[in-house]
Every structure is written in C-alpha cells, then in structure tokens.
Amino acid sequence: MRKIRVLIAKPGLDGHDRGAKIVARALRDAGMEVIYTGLHQTPEMIVEAAIQEDVDVIGLSLLSGAHMTLFPRVLDLLRENDAQDIMVTGGGIIPEKDAEKLKGLGMTQIWGPGTPTDEIVTFIKEKMEPGARS
C-alpha cells in the first residue's frame, strides 16, 4: 500500500517551529509519514532531503518574511533536479498578493497562520488520491 510521505521543513532564520510541529503531528495522526528536518534549512537541504526521502509533498513553514526568495528557490531547485512532480505547499504569515504570486510560480497551496489542521490534512489527502500523481 502506498503511504503519503510529507517533508515538513523550515527554511530561513526564524526559530519558531511550533506551527510546523503542530502540522507535522496532525499529518502523522492522519496516517501519513512525516519527515521533519528541523530549523534553519537551506533550500538546497530541503530539496535534497525531499529527493532522497521520495516524498509526495513538501510543506514549507516560514515566519521570517523571506518567503519571496526562499520559496521560489525551492521550486527552482526541484525543477533543476527534475523533481517538479513533488507538490509544494507553504504556511506562515504571507500576504495575499504574495501567495497569489507564489502559486503562479508553481506552489500548490499557501496557508495562513491558524489554518485548522483538518483543512490541511483534507487538502493533501484529496490531492494525493490515486491517479492524482504521475
């Protein structure tokens, strides 16, 4: 049986991973395998881990405001590694217009602070239904 594997990563310099951990726990409790890599990850580290762990989804969590540089960098690196089939989502304090821009660049979903974890779980599960991924 195929199990959904998710990488939860915190790029950038902020040291708050409470939100990331809450999401990680919710995904685990929903039966997914969550690979957690800890704080201060560079986009390079995130993409390398995603490839080796062969995850279906990357969840980026960021509060420092550097999302417009770090998130696109992750997308670029995935493309460079021919791994753009991995779904990329993000969470944090991200203004609506930035979120739209990031989606235009290839991110699948952006969640604001305080999004119910159920919503995130349901979203990922639906996207990962058989046939949804190549």
Place this chain on the structure above:
Amino acid sequence: MDLVPRILGGDRRAVARLMTLVESGAPEAKKALAELHPHTGKAHIVGITGPPGTGKSTLVDKLALEFLKRNKTVGIVAVDPSSPFTGGAFLGDRIRMSTVAMDKRVFIRSMGTRKKLGGLARGTNDFIRILDAYGKDIILVETVGAGQSEVDIVRTAHTTIIVEAPGMGDDIQAVKAGILEIGDIFVVNKADRDGVERTMRELQTMLELNPDKEGWQPPVMETVARDGVGIEEVVDKAQEHMAYLKESGMLEQGLKQRAELELLAIVREEISRHVLEKGVEREELDALLDRIMQLELDPYSAAEEVLGRLRDR
C-alpha cells in the same frame, strides 16, 4: 526508464523511487531487487540501536563523517516507529544528521516501521541491498532497540553498536530488552554527563556475566556524539570488527545464516499468500473461523484442512 541501470549508474532519484516501490509492495520492486542482487555484498553494514534519546542519530551523523574522512561512501537507513493505530509516523532522525546530509557521498533514508509484509527486517534488508548495489561502502542502520523486530534488523548487520547513555533510569536498557548478546560494540554516549563511569561499569559487569562471544570481546566505549568526541575510536573498532569477521570465517558463516533467515522468511510469506489466495475463499475461511469460535474445531485441524485443500487443487 528502468530503475536498475539508473541505480547502478549512481542516480539517487532512482534509489529513492525503488525504496518507495519496495515499501508499497509493488510487484516491479521484486524484479528490480533480483537484478540488483549480483551487485551487492560489498558494503559493511553497521547497526546502531538503543533506547530513544541516547543520541543514536547524532552518533550516526558523526560516524558517517568519520567514515567519509576515511574515503568511504555512506548510506544511512533511519527507522522510527509508526503508530500501530493510524500507521502514520514522525520521522525526525534527519534533524540530527545535518553535518553529512548535504555531502554527495551520503544517502539518507527515513523509514517508518509500518505493518510490513514479512516483518520489518525484510524492509530494511531490501533498503540495505539497494544502497549496497548503489555502491555505498558503509551502511548505517539506526533503530530503536526495544523488541524482537529490532533484534531481527540487527541480525542483518555485520557489526552491531548498542548505544546507552547515563541517567536513563537505573537499569541498563539493553539488558532489559534482552539485546545485550547481540552487541559487538557498546557505546556510552553523553559522556559529558554525570554517571558515565557508573553506566560504563555496569555494562562491563553485565558483559562479564554474559557467556562471552567466542573470540571477539565487545568493548565498552564512551563518546560525546554532540561534540564529536570518541568517534574515531568507535570507527576504528567497527573496522577492526569487520577484519575480525573476515579472518575468523565468521563473515561467511554469518552470510549463510542471514541468507537462510531471509530465504525462509520469504518462503513463509509466499506460502501464506498463496494459501490465502488459492487455498481458501474468504467465505470458507469465515466458516472455519466460525467453527473455531464455536469450539467445534481447533486451529491446528483447521490449518490442516486449509493446507489439504491447497494440495488437492
């Protein structure tokens, strides 16, 4: 494209993808593993086990770094428990492996224990086989040392390192878990903490009480994995242990034992599957179960009946 030539050619994405196929029980995985088999047998497999929080992942990170310094490439399999209820898992070993995670000569894969066909050891065995064929010289397998399935995993390793730390309660955890016998090297990590001497002494005493393994005397060593202290010595010992296995003929003997365990496990699994697919229909099985519950039939006779039907078909 076919994964096997890509793996043999050094493509890490193919390695990662085959591991996923293996875990999901995909039929094509079996074929790929068969094709990889002739390319295996070169790696030194080192199991690292012990209670949670003793610093195993940190130690694995530092051991990997030391092996890299000695011009060895490294594969890492980090196993963490899955929830038996939801099947989900939190795999956090990578947090502690950041020193080597970006090195091109290292490949790290996290694994949940899940409910695996043929047991957990089969899954890790397959991962080890893939990394071996991929060309990794050293394969480090981290598991939480708690029970039988962990012991089984460790059986697949050439060298087993058991990690303890001071202040984890009064007892030596390895003794409690009954895994003292399988240790080739004992490491007391967090030697920066109070109580190291006591833990070292207790381990030493337990090992002396234990009927000694022929030939190899398992050393008790101390490390501060967080600061990289004592790591070279552990790697020296691991390499010494491998040399000992070769010289004494234990390596060959071990390989044969391992092959037997694995073969029989696969046969067992295939037989059960065959029986369940071909031997009994679901309704027949339910009928048998009913009779067992009604105490009309005992499970041994029921099993005879199932196997009998298989023979007749």
